[in-house]
Amino acid sequence: MTPPILVPIRRSRSLMIAGSFAVLAAFCLGFFGLVLTRDAPMDAMPFVTFAVGTGCAALAFYFAGVALRAPMALRMDHKGVSGYYAEPAEWAEIKDISVITGQKGHRFLGFALHDPIAFRDRQIAWRRLTSWSNGRSTGHHIVIPELILKDRSVDDLAAEAKALHAKAVHGDVN
Known part of the structure; x- marks a missing residue:
């Protein structure tokens, strides 16, 4: 694992x-x-x-x-993603992973979901609002800004997330 x-x-x-x-x-x-x-x-x-x-x-x-x-901003493992700035989501729920560049040049790690409505239904009101607004503006419902991540770039994290996602979706979680 x-x-x-x-x-x-x-x-x-x-x-x-x-x-x-x-x-x-x-x-x-x-x-x-x-x-x-x-x-x-x-x-x-x-x-x-x-x-x-x-x-x-x-x-x-x-x-x-x-x-x-000093909580973990992001945690990615064989089950999915979670963290202080990311509501827990399993890899099966995630449709796409990419790097997003905002209007002012800020970079974000974005996770698009297959069923954003079901994801939002299990969130608290504030997270539901941010998930909805991120989904409308970027198409990604879990968005993590690079500015808050310590010593990691969103490009590296996106590559690692895609590798974990591929393992989990294809059933090879060892």
């Missing part, structure tokens, strides 16, 4: 995103604090700023938690 292919996330990328959200949250919440100290009548702006600041703080904690936990 082929050993699983494990690709961790880039911790530095998650920490950078967390830091960006933390700076934005500090700015918004600091602005909210300054507005509370003035004697002028309040309008809706401070409350909107508080809501945005709280949301940014939550996202900062989320991405910091992802960086500390």
Whole structure:
């Protein structure tokens, strides 16, 4: 049996995103604090700023938690694909594997499915939305950005995934 292919996330990328959200949250919440100290009548702006600041703080904690936990971004083995950024799918469900280039030149590893409706039905709402939007825009329902993959290129991963897919589909999983 082929050993699983494990690709961790880039911790530095998650920490950078967390830091960006933390700076934005500090700015918004600091602005909210300054507005509370003035004697002028309040309008809706401070409350909107508080809501945005709280949301940014939550996202900062989320991405910091992802960086500390350092989950596997992608796992490929004889059964199929899974990972933090990829909902579990068996090789029999996957129709096509390819490298996708986005509008801004970013590269992604994409998995097209035979039955995307059945795949989406077993996902949580947020993953269902991203799967649907990826499927509409690229035709691939599991899309993993190269930016979050540590020390791996999507070209190499696509070749390895195609080899695993061929073994699994033709019944040679040894």
